[in-house]
């Protein structure tokens with residue numbers, strides 16, 4: 001998160017850190033007791049290794065009472081996701097067991113109504129992604145508030161030039177922005193997850209390249225289908 005600030009500990013009890021060998025790789029969030037939603041690109045370069053999912057954390061390194069690392073039973077990338085673009089950039093992770101829900105570990109509802117969030121709506125993003133242009137990594141969860149920008153503006157030839165589909169949304173990236181390592185985390189608008197930070201490599205903090213999110217509502221049926229088929 002560039003230009004943000006330390007989140008109040010455990011005010012975002014749905015936040016997950018996707019880790020490999022104890023290292024934070026991407027964000028994610030709890031959408032059901034045994035399911036985390038993140039971004040498919042985060043699995044690139046992991047050559048099929050399964051993540052571990054840290055829940056209930058504020059600091060990545062310090063011992064905290066409700067912090068717990070969960071093994072992953074299955075990782076399901078959206079079938080349309082690919083390395084060449086940001087389309088269908090979603091990853092579902094089934095935890096080995098149901099997460100123990102408490103004040104520090106909670107499910108975040110996601111938007112099911114497929115309607116664009118109005119431009120200028122202030123939404124929030126949080127993550128353990130880079131906090132400086134030089135790539136400094138924070139230990140504690142950071143957050144930032146960003147206004148939604150219209151798809152028309154985001155698709156301008158000087159911005160993302162017609163690559164933003166109706167299954168994506170954008171926020172202003174002037175100075176304050178999501179960045180590498182925040183991918184997979186939720187864009188929360190009025191208390192509901194409307195988007196997932198895309199994990200395609202992009203420049204951060206440059207107003208000419210707005211932040212891109214996968215809108216969740218268009219994928220509600222896919223998400224429900226995967227969770228239902230793997231149930232039990």
Ligand SMILES: O=C(O)c1[nH]c2ccc(F)cc2c1NC(=O)[C@H]1C[C@@H]1c1ccccc1
Nearest residue numbers: 024025041044045129130137180181183199
């Ligand atoms: O965040 C992303 O967009 C992204 N997309 C990817 C694709 C492949 C892939 F193997 C990783 C990623 C990855 N994350 C990262 O590189 C994480 C490791 C870097 C990081 C940044 C800040 C704080 C901690 C760690």
